[in-house]
Amino acid sequence: MKPSGAPQLDFPPVRNGLDYLASVVAHLDESQSGVTPRDVKYAVLHLQAAVEVLLKARLFAEHWTLVFADLNHATPNRRDSADFKSVTTEAAVTRLRNIVGVPISDEEQKALKKLSEDRNKLQHFGFTHDAHAVEVRAAVVLDFLIRFCDEQLVAGLADAEEQRETKAGLRLLREGLGNIESFARERMNRIGAELKDEGVENRTIKCPSCDKLALVLRQSPAGTAPDDWADVATCRYCSELWDTEELVGYFNEHGRPEEITEWNACPQCDSWSLGSGVPVRSNPEKPVFFCFSCAIGFPTVVPCVRCDRPVDGPGVTGAAYCGLCEMYLEDEQRDGPSHESPEDYGYTEEWG
Numbered sequence: 001m002k003p004s005g006a007p008q009l010d011f012p013p014v015r016n017g018l019d020y021l022a023s024v025v026a027h028l029d030e031s032q033s034g035v036t037p038r039d040v041k042y043a044v045l046h047l048q049a050a051v052e053v054l055l056k057a058r059l060f061a062e063h064w065t066l067v068f069a070d071l072n073h074a075t076p077n078r079r080d081s082a083d084f085k086s087v088t089t090e091a092a093v094t095r096l097r098n099i100v101g102v103p104i105s106d107e108e109q110k111a112l113k114k115l116s117e118d119r120n121k122l123q124h125f126g127f128t129h130d131a132h133a134v135e136v137r138a139a140v141v142l143d144f145l146i147r148f149c150d151e152q153l154v155a156g157l158a159d160a161e162e163q164r165e166t167k168a169g170l171r172l173l174r175e176g177l178g179n180i181e182s183f184a185r186e187r188m189n190r191i192g193a194e195l196k197d198e199g200v201e202n203r204t205i206k207c208p209s210c211d212k213l214a215l216v217l218r219q220s221p222a223g224t225a226p227d228d229w230a231d232v233a234t235c236r237y238c239s240e241l242w243d244t245e246e247l248v249g250y251f252n253e254h255g256r257p258e259e260i261t262e263w264n265a266c267p268q269c270d271s272w273s274l275g276s277g278v279p280v281r282s283n284p285e286k287p288v289f290f291c292f293s294c295a296i297g298f299p300t301v302v303p304c305v306r307c308d309r310p311v312d313g314p315g316v317t318g319a320a321y322c323g324l325c326e327m328y329l330e331d332e333q334r335d336g337p338s339h340e341s342p343e344d345y346g347y348t349e350e351w352g
């Protein structure tokens with residue numbers, strides 16, 4: 001992975017980063033002792049510290065100016081006296097992708113961004129209800145960083161002894177990550193069995209926060225009276241809460257993203273609560289249109305072939321067209337193409 005001729009990496013920052021990661025693993029590994037909200041807090045703080053140190057180490061190895069927030073302020077003097085504002089994590093990720101050519105997926109980039117947000121929130125407000133969601137996200141970043149060290153940092157270390165030490169450290173981290181992941185799997189299995197027993201799999205959908213099929217519609221958060229929570233879904237895995245409006249905005253792939261319109265009208269209750277492409281636990285392979293008010297999926301509703309508006313099954317033409325598009329097609333068959341465009345009259349974009 002290391003481009004030929006790239007400058008050598010400094011060992012101290014790499015060791016420093018790995019030391020932070022060892023602390024993260026110790027805090028998140030349930031096989032050592034249970035994971036408390038305090039554990040999650042320190043895991044996040046140290047994970048963010050590791051992110052900053054390790055990403056910067058790679059940038060520095062590419063060229064020392066890349067760790068400056070503003071490259072125009074980069075001078076050897078400021079570098080040597082560490083007297084400068086350094087690059088943000090977000091900008092570091094962009095530089096690693098665009099300049100150094102490090103493969104970082106959109107998902108990993110999102111997880112890194114979310115982690116800095118989690119860290120900031122924690123520092124200012126402490127935990128509210130979402131320690132588990134934070135823990136789940138931290139595990140994603142931990143996984144990324146271990147791979148990042150392996151592929152981007154080890155080979156750049158000058159000294160064979162330093163390389164050996166780093167590899168040994170990474171091996172331990174991977175073991176710890178394995179424990180964390182197997183506990184996560186066990187937990188999800190237990191939750192899956194509960195959801196089945198309770199008979200709520202057909203109103204349990206994929207959670208936008210943790211991606212697990214564990215977000216139960218019409219579920220009050222643990223320890224609260226159920227009456228006031230008709231509109232709320234709670235994730236059994238990460239404890240995140242989502243209300244109907246947030247869910248419709250999130251699962252809106254056939255509408256105009258984020259914007260809730262008549263296209264989101266539910267065929268059953270008529271409220272604008274219909275989301276699309278929703279993976280439901282009872283049949284996750286086939287995402288469906290789903291009303292978050294009725295807490296019910298509509299497997300026969302499909303997007304109109306021509307305009308994407310949701311329609312209930314194929315119409316008289318045999319294909320799924322909505323009423324409007326069917327009328328349009330009938331007109332077109334009778335009269336020939338009826339579509340007029342401004343260009344027909346000699347307008348151009350410039351004339352507006």
Ligand SMILES: [Zn+2]
Pocket residue numbers: 207208209210211212214215235236237238239240
């Ligand atoms: Zn969740």
Ligand SMILES: [Zn+2]
Pocket residue numbers: 266267268269270271273291292293294295
């Ligand atoms: Zn409905």
Ligand SMILES: [Zn+2]
Pocket residue numbers: 304305306307308309321322323324325326
């Ligand atoms: Zn249509």
